[in-house]
Each structure stands twice: as C-alpha cells, then as structure tokens.
Amino acid sequence: MEKILYLAHVESDGTLSKAALESLGAAVELSKKLSGSSLSVGLIGSQAEKAAGSIASCGATSFFAVSGPEFDCSRYSTDAAAIEALGRQTQATLMVAAGTSRFGRAVPGATFRLNGRIDSRITGFTVENNSFQIQRWFYRQRMMSTQTRAQRPWALLLDPGVFSPWAGQPGTTSVQSIAVNLPELRTRVLGTETATTGPQTIRPDAKLLFVTGAGWTKKQSDGQPHVKEAEDLIINFLEKTRASLGSTKSLVDQTGDGQQVISLLSHINQVGQTGSTPRHQKGLSTCCHGEEPHTVGWRFINERRAINLDANCGWAQGKADVLYVADAFQVLKKVNELL
Amino acid sequence: MSAFHIIVCGSLVPDPLQTLEPITSPTGPGLKNEAMLPAVLDPWAGHALYEAANLAKNNPGSKVWLVSLGPKAKLQQLMMTIAQKVPFELVAVDGSASGFTDPFEAANALSDAIAKIPGLDRSKLLVFGGCASASRDAGVTMQMIGEKLGICDQFLAVDELSTPGDGSLRILERIEGGRYQVSSCQGAPAVLAWATGKLPVPPNNPQVGMMNMRAIMPALQKAVPAKVGSEGVTFSSVEVPKQKRETRIVKDMPVDEIAREIVAWITA
Numbered sequence: 001m002e003k004i005l006y007l008a009h010v011e012s013d014g015t016l017s018k019a020a021l022e023s024l025g026a027a028v029e030l031s032k033k034l035s036g037s038s039l040s041v042g043l044i045g046s047q048a049e050k051a052a053g054s055i056a057s058c059g060a061t062s063f064f065a066v067s068g069p070e071f072d073c074s075r076y077s078t079d080a081a082a083i084e085a086l087g088r089q090t091q092a093t094l095m096v097a098a099g100t101s102r103f104g105r106a107v108p109g110a111t112f113r114l115n116g117r118i119d120s121r122i123t124g125f126t127v128e129n130n131s132f133q134i135q136r137w138f139y140r141q142r143m144m145s146t147q148t149r150a151q152r153p154w155a156l157l158l159d160p161g162v163f164s165p166w167a168g169q170p171g172t173t174s175v176q177s178i179a180v181n182l183p184e185l186r187t188r189v190l191g192t193e194t195a196t197t198g199p200q201t202i203r204p205d206a207k208l209l210f211v212t213g214a215g216w217t218k219k220q221s222d223g224q225p226h227v228k229e230a231e232d233l234i235i236n237f238l239e240k241t242r243a244s245l246g247s248t249k250s251l252v253d254q255t256g257d258g259q260q261v262i263s264l265l266s267h268i269n270q271v272g273q274t275g276s277t278p279r280h281q282k283g284l285s286t287c288c289h290g291e292e293p294h295t296v297g298w299r300f301i302n303e304r305r306a307i308n309l310d311a312n313c314g315w316a317q318g319k320a321d322v323l324y325v326a327d328a329f330q331v332l333k334k335v336n337e338l339l
Numbered sequence: 340m341s342a343f344h345i346i347v348c349g350s351l352v353p354d355p356l357q358t359l360e361p362i363t364s365p366t367g368p369g370l371k372n373e374a375m376l377p378a379v380l381d382p383w384a385g386h387a388l389y390e391a392a393n394l395a396k397n398n399p400g401s402k403v404w405l406v407s408l409g410p411k412a413k414l415q416q417l418m419m420t421i422a423q424k425v426p427f428e429l430v431a432v433d434g435s436a437s438g439f440t441d442p443f444e445a446a447n448a449l450s451d452a453i454a455k456i457p458g459l460d461r462s463k464l465l466v467f468g469g470c471a472s473a474s475r476d477a478g479v480t481m482q483m484i485g486e487k488l489g490i491c492d493q494f495l496a497v498d499e500l501s502t503p504g505d506g507s508l509r510i511l512e513r514i515e516g517g518r519y520q521v522s523s524c525q526g527a528p529a530v531l532a533w534a535t536g537k538l539p540v541p542p543n544n545p546q547v548g549m550m551n552m553r554a555i556m557p558a559l560q561k562a563v564p565a566k567v568g569s570e571g572v573t574f575s576s577v578e579v580p581k582q583k584r585e586t587r588i589v590k591d592m593p594v595d596e597i598a599r600e601i602v603a604w605i606t607a
C-alpha cells in the first residue's frame with residue numbers, strides 16, 4: 001500500500017507553476033492506478049493555503065504545509081528541512097515532485113535524511129499488475145531505461161514538460177501546518193538576474209527552438225566571416241518568432257576564444273550532451289553539423305527542420321524531418337522579410 | 340583572503356564521441372565493451388576541477404583534492420590526460436563508474452573517502468562536483484555527499500563563485516528560463532555542484548603534470564575498493580531509441596521558396 005506524497009513549492013502569489021501542476025497530474029494518475037494507495041499533498045511557502053485551495057479537488061486525503069517567510073525562497077537548508085518534515089509527517093513511501101531547479105537541489109538531500117532513495121529526470125511511468133515502473137534516460141539522453149526499485153521512501157523527480165498538468169476545480173480544504181526545526185541560516189538569497197546582458201533568449205514555453213551552429217561565424221563563400229550580419233539576422237528572427245535560442249557547443253565556446261562572437265549567446269544556451277535537452281513543439285537548426293552523439297539536443301523536439309550547406313549534415317540526416325541544403329544567411333534574411 | 344580546502348568529486352565517463360550500446364550483465368545493465376571504451380573526465384566535474392584550481396590559486400594556502408570513484412586501471416588512464424591541467428592531489432576509490440550504479444551508493448563511497456582525508460579542515464571545506472554526470476545524469480549525488488558530511492549549505496548548477504575576501508561566498512546558480520539565482524553564503528563548509536562555470540579548459544602544463552604524477556601513482560596504489568552497485572533496483576529494459584527519421588532532403592530549391600515553406604511551417 002503506497003503512501004504517495006505530492007510535493008510542491010508555492011509561487012509568491014499562491015499559485016502553482018506549470019511544472020508543479022504537471023507533477024500533480026502524474027501523482028493523481030499514479031494514485032488512481034496503484035490500488036490501495038493514498039495521496040497527500042505537501043506544500044512549501046507562505047501562500048500554501050491559497051495553493052491548497054486551488055487543488056482542493058485533486059483527490060488528496062490530506063494537505064500539509066510548511067510555511068513562513070524563510071520558506072519563500074529557493075534555498076537548500078530551508079527546503080531540505082521542509083521536505084524532510086513533510087516526509088516524516090506523512091510516512092510517505094513515494095514522494096512525487098517536479099524536477100525544478102529548486103527541488104532538484106533540495107529533494108535529494110532530504111531523501112537521504114529519510115534514508116530513502118531517489119530517481120530524477122523521470123520522463124514516464126507505467127503501472128501494470130500494481131507494479132510501478134519508471135522511465136529515465138542514461139548517458140545524457142542516449143539510452144532509455146525502464147526500471148523499478150524496492151527501497152522506500154522513494155523520491156521521484158519528474159522532468160518538466162512531459163506530463164499533462166492537473167486541471168480541476170478549486171475549493172476549500174483544511175491544511176495542517178507542520179513545524180520545522182531549522183539549522184542556522186548561513187545562506188541569503190539575494191535575488192535573480194539574467195544570464196546574459198542582452199535580451200532574454202531562453203524561452204522554455206516557446207513553440208520553436210532555434211538552434212544556431214558554429215557555421216554562422218565561419219568564413220562564407222566570399223572568404224570572410226559575417227558575424228555581425230549573422231547576429232542581426234538571428235536577433236531579428238527571434239524578435240519576430242519569439243523562439244527560444246539554442247546553440248551548439250562549438251558556437252558558445254567561441255566566447256572564451258576571444259574571437260568575434262554572437263553576443264546573445266552564453267553557455268546557458270548550449271543544447272546537447274553537455275548542454276540542455278529542451279522540450280519544444282518545433283525545432284529549426286541552422287549551420288549545425290555535430291557528431292551523432294551531440295545531436296541529443298534534438299531529443300525532445302517533435303518536428304525538426306534544418307538548414308545547412310552540407311547535405312550530409314549530422315544534425316539532420318535521419319534526425320530531422322526536412323533538411324534544406326541552402327545558405328542559412330540567405331534563407332533567414334528572406335524568412336525575416338516574410339514574417 | 341581565505342584559504343580553502345577544496346574537494347572535487349569527479350570521475351570518468353565514456354568519451355562523448357563513442358557509440359554506446361547497452362548490454363545486460365549478471366549485475367545489471369552496462370555498456371558493450373565498457374572496459375575498452377576511451378574515457379574522459381566527466382565534463383561538469385571537469386569544470387568544477389578547473390574552478391577549484393583557480394580558486395586555490397587566488398587564495399594562497401588553499402589545496403585541491405580530486406576524489407574519483409572508478410575502476411583503478413581506468414582512473415590511471417584518465418590521470419594521464421588530466422594530470423597536466425591543474426595541481427591537485429588524487430584520492431582514488433576503486434569501484435564501478437557505470438551510469439547504472441545508484442547515486443546513493445556512490446555518494447556513500449565518496450563521502451567515506453572524503454571523511455578519511457588526513458588534515459582536512461571542515462571550517463575551510465568546499466565540496467565541488469558536477470551538477471550532473473554524463474553517465475547517470477541524475478544530479479543528486481553531490482547533495483547526498485553533502486548530507487553525509489553534515490553540510491547544510493548547498494548549491495546546484497553553479498556558474499560563478501566569487502569570494503569577496505571576508506570568507507563569504509557569492510554564488511550564481513542556473514535556474515529556469517536562462518536566469519541565475521544569486522546567493523550569499525557566510526562561508527565554508529558548503530557544497531557547490533558546478534555547471535559550465537566561466538573558465539576555459541586549461542592548457543597542458545608538463546611541470547604540473549610531473550608534480551601531480553608523483554602523488555598520483557601512490558594514490559592509485561592505495562585506492563580503497565568500494566562496492567558500488569544498484570541494490571534494490573530492477574531494470575526491465577535499457578534501450579537506445581530506434582526511430583530514425585525519414586529526412587526529406589531539399590536541394591536546389593530557390594531561397595524564396597524555402598523561406599516561404601519555413602514560414603508556413605513556423606506559423607502553422
């Protein structure tokens with residue numbers, strides 16, 4: 001009989017993020033499929049009551065909250081203490097949470113305190129004959145496993161963008177407040193800042209991922225690089241499409257080489273094996289060659305097209321739906337005119 | 340200026356350019372020809388090592404240890420490639436570096452090795468590592484090491500650490516949407532799991548290599564065996580995704596037409 005604890009950190013306005021609602025959707029589905037299981041909710045943050053009301057009809061039998069101003073920010077010591085307390089209070093056997101940056105930092109250590117085990121970056125699960133299996137990738141999205149484990153408590157961090165968000169009626173529910181013993185707080189969160197000085201180019205909710213490769217800074221048919229022109233074309237395209245900007249490793253690494261670079265890009269834009277593997281409906285890769293293993297930056301893009309001068313482009317052959325063998329400078333210029 | 344005792348947890352992963360094929364062995368999943376695959380220093384742990392060396396250089400009296408869990412023979416090969424990069428003292432733990440081992444077990448083996456390092460001063464201790472490995476890619480091991488060492492100030496996906504000089508730490512961590520969270524920590528001890536950081540890969544320095552190697556060989560000989568597996572985990576399958584797309588290759592289409600097709604697709 002699994003005791004499922006759904007964990008969420010509450011936004012400052014009392015809402016739950018999309019990733020939090022997705023993991024609630026998964027937790028509710030799991031509790032329905034695992035016969036005899038129970039579902040409780042554990043919320044962190046001072047607006048927990050409001051958040052509990054918004055998901056009152058999710059089917060959970062009890063709601064717990066760790067609130068107080070210390071729990072409004074994303075900080076390891078306070079978050080780990082809150083998660084530990086919620087785990088102990090509910091005697092949870094399965095703890096389900098979104099793999100946000102905040103929970104990615106805090107849930108593993110809290111699970112360790114509970115003498116539990118954790119699996120992260122979960123992209124799917126199945127329940128057959130009351131046996132619960134998860135799916136996750138190994139070797140940076142190169143191979144996928146289906147697996148289960150015997151130890152409890154078992155914490156599950158779910159990849160954002162995979163599960164359908166829970167949707168249901170708000171209501172009223174009673175929330176039991178849990179007291180937490182905090183260690184000395186030695187860390188202060190000062191705020192957030194953008195990673196680049198220019199415009200914000202990473203847009204997780206965009207429909208389109210625009211991937212730029214090192215070809216944009218290479219010598220072109222006239223024997224000269226045209227980096228400024230490339231940058232203008234890219235900025236213009238991003239403004240018009242509101243696409244999210246991804247890059248190959250070669251292109252972002254140039255920022256450390258001292259050569260003329262595309263100023264929009266930082267390491268945070270890098271997709272692939274040592275970058276991110278974002279989820280978007282569509283992806284357009286331009287001037288990317290890449291060896292086969294690095295194209296895992298494409299892994300979670302549904303519809304993929306590529307523009308490259310080289311018909312053997314490794315980003316495209318067998319991996320994209322369409323490869324346009326053409327000059328990306330010319331094509332993007334025209335695309336921008338049409339948009 | 341403060342002196343730090345910096346532990347970097349990092350091991351080997353298959354060279355990212357290798358083709359990887361999963362196999363099933365009596366002890367669980369593994370990689371075909373795993374022992375033969377050329378290995379590299381796990382990229383994010385590598386960034387942590389370069390950041391550690393830079394921090395140590397700028398804070399005299401600091402020292403860097405690299406704590407590596409992996410098969411001894413492969414660790415030795417790895418050292419040949421990284422010993423020339425930056426000064427460090429190796430602490431080798433002889434066990435599996437497979438991505439399919441459980442992070443809980445890896446964390447236990449690593450924290451046990453750290454706790455035994457002679458002369459380590461907790462009040463100066465910074466535990467560095469990668470924000471995720473390129474093998475297991477779980478992003479949970481460093482936090483568990485920190486817990487086992489009783490460290491309550493932890494940071495994940497760090498791209499920048501600055502030390503204002505009063506012993507405190509100013510840290511930038513990657514969060515959602517291409518932003519950084521900025522935090523200030525009173526000082527060591529702390530755990531920092533690094534993303535890419537800000538430093539390029541250092542060039543090889545033969546003198547550093549020679550100095551490192553003197554201590555590396557004895558460290559490898561002293562490597563403590565650790566049983567690191569995946570107890571309690573049952574894998575029902577591990578597969579490389581098979582779908583290969585039918586790529587429509589469009590050659591000789593006028594630029595205007597390509598642009599129109601792309602715009603129609605984007606705006607659909």
Ligand SMILES: Cc1cc2nc3c(=O)[nH]c(=O)nc-3n(C[C@H](O)[C@H](O)[C@H](O)COP(=O)(O)OP(=O)(O)OC[C@H]3O[C@@H](n4cnc5c(N)ncnc54)[C@H](O)[C@@H]3O)c2cc1C
Binds near residue numbers: 248275289310328382
């Ligand atoms: C440890 C390690 C980790 C790595 N991790 C990653 C990773 O996470 N992500 C990643 O991307 N790579 C990664 N790589 C690097 C990878 O091996 C490749 O070097 C890189 O992906 C290639 O980058 P690229 O496609 O931008 O550049 P290039 O290989 O230089 O290709 C440029 C392409 O641009 C095309 N081109 C040039 N001009 C035009 C034009 N006018 N119009 C159209 N096309 C044009 C060319 O035909 C060519 O195909 C990693 C490598 C290592 C060793």
